[in-house]
Amino acid sequence: MNIVNMMWAGGSPYMSIHKVHRQVLSHAGPDARISNWLLLGSGLCCGLGSTREWHMPPRALKGRHLWRLLRPWLRMRLRKALAEAQAEVVLLDGVGVARLVLPLLQQIPNVRAKVLFHGKTRLTASDIRLLRTLPAERLSIAAVSHTLAEALERDLGRPVQTLRMALDPRAFVEPLLSREQARQALALQPGNGQVLGAVGRLVESKGFEMLIEAFAKAAIHKPDLQLAIIGEGPLHAVLQARIDELGLAGRVHLCGHREDLQQLYRAFDWLLVPSRSEGLGLVVQEAVMADVPVVCSDLLVFREQLLDTGGYLPIADQSAWAEAIERCSVPGATALAARQRQALAPEQAWQAFQNGSQSLLRG
Template sequence: MNIVNMMWAGGSPYMSIHKVHHQVLSQAGAHAHISNWLLLGGELSCGVGSTRQWNMPQRALKGRHAWRLLVPFLRRRLRRALLAAQADVLLLDGVGVARLVLPLLQQLPGVRAAILFHGETRLSRADVQLLLSVPLDRLDIAAVSQTLAQSLEQDLGRPVRTLRMALDPAAFSASLLTQDQARQALGLPQQGQIFGAVGRLVASKGFEVLLEAFAKAHAGQPDRHLAILGEGPLRASLQARIEALGLSANVWLCGHRESLHQLYRAFDWLLVPSRAEGLGLVVQEAVMADVPVVCSDLAVFREQLAEGGCYLPVGDTQAWAQAIARCAQLDAAEVALRQRQALAPEQAWQAFQQASAELLRGSGSAR
């Protein structure tokens, strides 16, 4: 089986997407031949198989103005390359890649496509028509959480697979650094309570609310610290707010870390104040590192942690401040154990392996 894994772009902003595709493709089997194609170019954060950087113009892919005239040319290039690769299966990263590639299926008999959705997506009427125009036996649609799958099913009126991302618990645990090692790697103090937050520095992650809440909870507690791992366009404004709040000695923007999966035990608690998430893989990673999680009250988090979660209203600064202050009185190990039992990472990993193999083979039910 020849699989072409088409993703929008490479680099750290797309690391979580690369990780999901890597995990799916790892279930393709020993005899599968895998090619990773990055439409906009960039580096592949993690993957299996070979990698090709296409360096296509972003404005053409998004169909902006006269640039859309390039789309037929880009499709012809892709068609020739797919024929040369003797592709059997196309794994597509979301609707942006699907818009470019799905119209080619009519010219590629015998090729089947699977689209993997990673987060909330606004589907236009044209998107819906495109997705519905491909026969069920030639197109699988999957989402990284049941919450997202149900939302897409409502929009499309056709089956959507739930492919809830999971990690191999044994391999993940074996890679973890100790608390002292992780804090040293991040340049954090060895003493005191350290809260962590992980994600792109963008508005949807809610880090500006987290800073305001931490400032309230930090008053009179100099041994309480916050480390935010990630990079993004809001870095300058977040740093300015840290300084304005007088938190420069207690809050760190640690930037992007390739070894993020090894570092969770640097934290006593993980805080996830997201406004929206397709899955929120950091929740799973923290729980498997035995780090308790406090997160926004989103359906996708309840899907993973059920009654074991510590949920707070989205964007409620006061509620987050009170929760941060209350963490000092809670038994962190007990909370972490309850959340691990709710997540059931071993069972989740087995279910993910089966669902990934079925997606690539085109077998199994959509649920």
């Protein structure tokens, strides 16, 4: 089976999306030949198969103004390349890539499309018409959480497969660093003080601005407390300036993007996830499998994973988060982590993900 995995670009901003696609494609079977196509820019991709960089004009891809006149030419190039690759299946990264690719697939009847949604998407009327165009035997739609799949089904009026992203628990746990090793790798201050962690792109939807303000309130009463935020993004300078203004330099650390993120979770006594919205929030699963308890925003997608064990807090409620940070205690962490692991059931989730990935690609 020849599979073309079509994505926007590579590099750290797309790391979580690439991780999902890599895990899905790893279950394509021994006979699969995989080619990854990056439509924009360059960078690391899924780590499976070959990678081709297209360097398409961003405005043409988005179809804005006169640039939309280039879209037929882009589709012609893609159509020729799909024929040369003898593609049988195309895995598309969300509705943005689907807008470009699905119209040309109407002219290539032997290619099946799989559109994978990673987060909440505002579908236009033309998007809905497009995603209803191909019949079910040629187009499958999947989402990385049940919450997201239900929302898409309501909008589209056609079935959407839940493909809740999961990781192999044994493979994840094996390379984890110890508490001391992970803290050393992150250059955190030595000592027995608590370290709270947060992971994600430095963008507004992750809620890190609010988290820093809440930490500042709580830290007055907990002088040994530290906060380490792993991730990079456009808000880095803004967040660092606010950290300095609050006098938190040396206590709140912007650790940047880390390729070794999955090894570092045990640096944290607690993981804080203050997201305003999420398609899945894979960091929740990763923390729980590392035996780190999670406090997170009250989002349906988090309740889907942690049931009633999530320590849920109102979205963007600075006072509630400050109070929760003050309550974080090492003695209560171990028991909560155990309950969250039981709720997540990572072994069963991994098996369901493997089965779902095979069903998606071969269905």
